[in-house]
Amino acid sequence: MSATLTILLRTAIFILVALALCGLIFQAAGYSALDMFASILDGAFLRKGGLSQCLRWALPLFITATGVVLSFRCGFFNIGAQGQFYMGAIAATAMASWLNGMPVAVLVPVSILSGMAGGALWALWPGILRFRWGTDEVITTLMGNFIAGLILVYVTTGPLKDPSGSGQQSSSKPLAAAYRISNSMGLSPTIIAISLVVGIGMWLLINRTAFGVLGGLAGRNPEMLRWQGARMWKFGLASFMVSGALAGLAGAIEVFGPNGRLVGGFLPTHGFTAVLIALVANLSITGTAVAALFFGGLASAALYLPIMAGLPSAAIDIINAAIALFITAKSRMIDRMFSARGKTP
Amino acid sequence: MIDFIVAVLRSGTPLVYVALAGMIAQRAGLWHLGLEGIMIIGCCATIIGIVLTGSYALAILIACVLCILASMLLWFVIEKLKANPIIAGLGLTGFGVGGTALAAQSIFGSQAAVTAPFGAPRLGDSFGAFASLSIFVAAMPAVVALLWVLLRRTRFGLQLAACGEHPFAARSLGIDPERIRLFALCVGGVLCAIGGAELASGSLQIFAQNMTAGRGFMGFAAVVFGAAHPVWTALAALFFSLVGAIGIRAQILFGDAVPHDLLLALPYLATVLGVWISGRLRGGAKGANGFSELRDY
Numbered sequence: 165m166s167a168t169l170t171i172l173l174r175t176a177i178f179i180l181v182a183l184a185l186c187g188l189i190f191q192a193a194g195y196s197a198l199d200m201f202a203s204i205l206d207g208a209f210l211r212k213g214g215l216s217q218c219l220r221w222a223l224p225l226f227i228t229a230t231g232v233v234l235s236f237r238c239g240f241f242n243i244g245a246q247g248q249f250y251m252g253a254i255a256a257t258a259m260a261s262w263l264n265g266m267p268v269a270v271l272v273p274v275s276i277l278s279g280m281a282g283g284a285l286w287a288l289w290p291g292i293l294r295f296r297w298g299t300d301e302v303i304t305t306l307m308g309n310f311i312a313g314l315i316l317v318y319v320t321t322g323p324l325k326d327p328s329g330s331g332q333q334s335s336s337k338p339l340a341a342a343y344r345i346s347n348s349m350g351l352s353p354t355i356i357a358i359s360l361v362v363g364i365g366m367w368l369l370i371n372r373t374a375f376g377v378l379g380g381l382a383g384r385n386p387e388m389l390r391w392q393g394a395r396m397w398k399f400g401l402a403s404f405m406v407s408g409a410l411a412g413l414a415g416a417i418e419v420f421g422p423n424g425r426l427v428g429g430f431l432p433t434h435g436f437t438a439v440l441i442a443l444v445a446n447l448s449i450t451g452t453a454v455a456a457l458f459f460g461g462l463a464s465a466a467l468y469l470p471i472m473a474g475l476p477s478a479a480i481d482i483i484n485a486a487i488a489l490f491i492t493a494k495s496r497m498i499d500r501m502f503s504a505r506g507k508t509p
Numbered sequence: 510m511i512d513f514i515v516a517v518l519r520s521g522t523p524l525v526y527v528a529l530a531g532m533i534a535q536r537a538g539l540w541h542l543g544l545e546g547i548m549i550i551g552c553c554a555t556i557i558g559i560v561l562t563g564s565y566a567l568a569i570l571i572a573c574v575l576c577i578l579a580s581m582l583l584w585f586v587i588e589k590l591k592a593n594p595i596i597a598g599l600g601l602t603g604f605g606v607g608g609t610a611l612a613a614q615s616i617f618g619s620q621a622a623v624t625a626p627f628g629a630p631r632l633g634d635s636f637g638a639f640a641s642l643s644i645f646v647a648a649m650p651a652v653v654a655l656l657w658v659l660l661r662r663t664r665f666g667l668q669l670a671a672c673g674e675h676p677f678a679a680r681s682l683g684i685d686p687e688r689i690r691l692f693a694l695c696v697g698g699v700l701c702a703i704g705g706a707e708l709a710s711g712s713l714q715i716f717a718q719n720m721t722a723g724r725g726f727m728g729f730a731a732v733v734f735g736a737a738h739p740v741w742t743a744l745a746a747l748f749f750s751l752v753g754a755i756g757i758r759a760q761i762l763f764g765d766a767v768p769h770d771l772l773l774a775l776p777y778l779a780t781v782l783g784v785w786i787s788g789r790l791r792g793g794a795k796g797a798n799g800f801s802e803l804r805d806y
Contacts, residue, residue: 189608189611190611193608193611193612193615194615194616195615241595243595243599293781293785293788297785297788297789298788299781299784299785299788300733300784300788302540302542302595303726303729303730303733303780303781303784304781304784304785306723306726307723307726307730307777307778307780307781308781310722310723310726310774310777311774311777311778314770314771314773314774314777315770315771315774317770318768318769318770318771321770322768433603436599436603439596439599443596476610476611476614476615478607478608478610478611478614479607479611481603481606481607481610482603482604482607482608482611484603484607485546485600485601485602485603485604485606485607486600486604487600488596488597488599488600488603489582489583489586489592489597489600489601489604490586490590490592490597490600491592491596491600492592492593492596492597493586493590493591493592493597494590494591494592
């Protein structure tokens with residue numbers, strides 16, 4: 165049996181194990197696991213308009229996840245997608261409020277580009293610490309997530325605050341309707357086009373360029389690449405910046421698309437889910453597209469559960485976390501069951 | 510001044526316990542990023558235990574058992590299923606944060622914070638200014654000393670370190686690294702349970718969703734900063750909470766001149782700084798070298 169099929173089966177089996185564990189937790193917490201899974205399935209895919217909602221959540225996740233794929237392929241645990249996502253959203257909003265009144269054709273592209281720049285810069289400092297001084301990127305990018313979250317709260321209650329805003333949630337001034345790239349449903353040709361461009365571009369970068377292929381080698385065997393004289397920091401910094409820029413792009417899209425403004429503490433699990441998507445997809449771009457649809461469905465179910473089914477939305481976080489717990493597992497038993505029999509290497 | 514020391518001890522003690530848990534795992538050769546999740550399970554189990562059983566000792570026992578179970582799950586996934594420790598640890602963290610939110614909601618029917626009628630036993634009036642601190646604060650130096658003796662002065666401690674530094678050599682001497690790591694994670698589970706109990710019931714007697722707010726990761730950073738040495742790790746954890754307390758003090762002194770949320774970011778910045786310094790001193794951290802690093806299977 166081919167290697168791809170083995171990987172697919174292994175992924176499917178461990179996702180089932182994770183779901184079984186979640187079922188146990190739901191039962192223990194006093195909910196019916198069957199009801200829970202039925203409502204999640206309903207909220208994610210089956211209900212009326214469910215697929216378009218699923219796509220709405222899947223596209224930003226897909227964009228962030230492609231960036232994560234690149235940096236993981238290069239062998240760097242950039243788990244700071246959340247912080248880069250926030251900084252992208254902040255930079256895009258700041259640029260938009262600075263340019264307010266300019267024509268749409270200027271403001272929107274410039275703001276989205278500055279969002280990408282914001283995300284890339286937020287990924288740059290852990291990268292520099294990593295390659296200049298060997299500071300471990302896992303901790304720095306994680307701490308960067310917390311710091312960016314606090315900066316977001318500061319910005320939405322301070323400099324970018326909406327003075328007329330009321331209620332508990334702090335937010336920036338809403339963007340003028342003309343500047344937005346989608347309505348509140350969050351699905352528009354512009355967003356789909358951006359996602360397609362990102363997806364195809366990243367596929368080409370990873371599979372059809374020297375950078376992508378060498379980057380993949382850098383992740384699998386950094387020693388070899390170093391002996392051959394490649395400069396690791398080049399691959400590292402580039403992968404950090406590209407993944408940061410893509411997370412920033414997703415943040416800018418959330419601001420200019422469905423949200424229409426910057427909200428304090430919005431989508432707190434976006435980055436983690438993107439990391440998860442990259443891993444479920446086994447670090448391939450086509451796989452990322454499929455996995456993004458699955459997790460996009462779960463994300464839309466997280467909104468559906470408390471309102472329509474009266475169940476807590478924490479259920480979705482638990483499912484995501486359980487999948488994360490098992491997704492990198494490699495069971496020798498499963499490998500032996502499905503790997504090529506007879507032919508010995 | 511004495512108020513300030515009390516504040517540092519109060520906010521630092523949970524961090525020290527959690528950092529010690531990460532330190533044992535680190536010495537045994539595991540990057541323990543599930544600390545945050547196990548700690549919040551400890552917080553939640555303590556408060557719910559107090560409310561349901563009415564006894565503090567029982568509540569701590571429940572917290573310890575649940576934290577050990579979570580640690581064993583992490584051990585199984587990492588050692589038996591050969592999952593990546595970093596991703597599995599992050600998964601366990603999400604599991605703990607989501608699971609405790611679900612548990613609190615299903616038992617008390619609301620998303621609001623859960624309050625317990627009483628908290629950890631306090632030191633009492635004979636300690637003067639420190640009377641309001643819990644017994645876990647007083648026990649902390651003893652725990653650090655005990656762990657130092659265990660890890661640096663016993664045969665077992667050396668075996669544990671060998672499993673972290675060169676598992677292959679350890680195995681050739683008949684030591685089973687997997688079993689030693691299971692022990693390390695379970696002891697860590699108890700320490701996380703105590704850290705969580707101190708955070709939830711040491712001064713506030715409350716459980717709120719996501720109340721650990723990155724303390725587990727900070728504890729892990731203290732392990733890196735403190736080079737996985739019991740005393741240095743504890744001091745690093747206290748240093749991070751000292752920076753946090755300075756931030757709060759600065760807020761009282763300067764009022765609104767400095768934005769409140771940016772002062773809250775100080776401990777996280779201190780963490781980054783600490784990891785950076787330890788990278789400079791010791792030439793970078795080992796461990797996270799990508800997915801296909803040659804591992805001892």
